[in-house]
Amino acid sequence: MKKSVLVLGLAAVIFTSCGEKKKEEVKKEVETKVEQVKKEVKDVVVDNLELGKQLFTSKTCATCHQADAKVIGPSIKDINKVYAEQKGNIVKFLKGESEAIVDTDPGQVAIMKANLDGFVKDLSGDELAAIAAYMRSIK
Numbered sequence: 849m850k851k852s853v854l855v856l857g858l859a860a861v862i863f864t865s866c867g868e869k870k871k872e873e874v875k876k877e878v879e880t881k882v883e884q885v886k887k888e889v890k891d892v893v894v895d896n897l898e899l900g901k902q903l904f905t906s907k908t909c910a911t912c913h914q915a916d917a918k919v920i921g922p923s924i925k926d927i928n929k930v931y932a933e934q935k936g937n938i939v940k941f942l943k944g945e946s947e948a949i950v951d952t953d954p955g956q957v958a959i960m961k962a963n964l965d966g967f968v969k970d971l972s973g974d975e976l977a978a979i980a981a982y983m984r985s986i987k
């Protein structure tokens with residue numbers, strides 16, 4: 849009787865320790881996967897910001913929009929401020945689906961509108977999203 853209790857106890861110990869080990873392994877595996885996914889997401893975000901930055905320069909946005917100073921158009925920081933405050937959507941504005949909220953002076957709006965109608969309409973949704981993400985990353 850005593851012996852069988854002992855055997856049973858031992859079996860239980862071995863069993864739980866095996867269970868523990870398995871849990872540790874699974875936890876480790878999950879953690880490794882999570883790290884991989886995190887890294888991939890980070891790479892994609894960085895790529896997207898790089899693309900946005902490239903487009904912002906190559907599509908001449910940078911000529912009229914500088915990070916800090918107003919040149920012809922409002923600075924990127926001013927645009928971010930107003931869009932954050934009013935919960936605006938830069939992509940929507942660039943698609944011509946929402947009105948100007950940063951500088952509503954008709955002359956100024958017309959300058960930007962000429963870009964929207966001229967070449968911004970040829971950019972894909974992904975490109976516009978990358979540009980908007982890049983603009984928002986300027987802090």
Ligand code: HEC
Pocket residue numbers: 904907908909910911912913920921922927938941942947948949950951952956957958959960961963968979
């Ligand atoms: C020739 C100069 C010029 C170029 C080039 C230009 N912009 Fe503008 N942009 C302006 C002016 C002027 C305004 C102010 C009028 C306004 O707010 O709509 C403006 C405003 C904006 C706004 C704020 C809109 C709002 O809600 O008031 C965004 C966002 C913007 N531009 C993004 C861009 C992007 C992205 C590009 C490149 C694809 C670009 N602009 C190219 C002149 C320019």
